[in-house]
Amino acid sequence: MRTQLSAALGAVALTGGALLGAPAANAQAVDYPDSSFRVEVGNTWTTGKLTWYNRSVLVEGTHKSVSSAGRAYCRLTWGRTYDADRALVGSKGSDPSDMACGTTRTFSFVVPADIVGGARLVRICLDDGNYEDLLCAPYWRP
Structure with missing residues (x-):
């Protein structure tokens, strides 16, 4: 009887220890700023x-064009990534987004940033339909 009780208590202790040591099922592995x-x-x-991911930056949003009178009035968005010293990462930026006319x-x-730790800065540009930059603005990784 004593052996069975001891075995039962040991099993409960092992199960409880395993549950306490396990990570929470809904815990997020990595948070990206x-x-x-x-x-x-x-x-x-x-x-x-x-x-901001470790090797890229995801850009999601909306752009607006008020006229469809020609490509110069259309708008598109694109970006480039830079390291902490403001040096361009890679040879080009993102492909332009879908044009709004x-x-x-x-x-x-996605803007690639294939360096350890990812980009420190991304430059987001609003272009016209002829792929001419109208205005670009820098945004630092939080």
């Missing part, structure tokens, strides 16, 4: 959220 951006030119703009359009794209 995020920040917002907004670039305005006249009555057109691009605005949204930056999510006389409308408001949502977008989502």
Whole structure:
């Protein structure tokens, strides 16, 4: 009887110890910082959220064009990443987002940052439909 009781208590202690040592099931493994951006030119703009990953920056948002009178009035958003010394990471930035012409359009794209720890700075640009920069603004990793 004493052996069975001892074995039962030992099993309970082992199970309890294993449960206490296990990580919580809903704990998030990694938190990635995020920040917002907004670039305005006249009555057109691009605005949204930056999510800073270890080797890239996710750019999600909306841009607005008020006229569809030609490519010069269309708008698109793109970005480039930089290291802590403001040196360009990689040879190019992101591919431009979907163009908005006389409308408001949502977008989502990734800017590569293939360096240890990821980008320290991203430059977000609002361009016209001819891929000419209208205005670019820097945003630092939080």
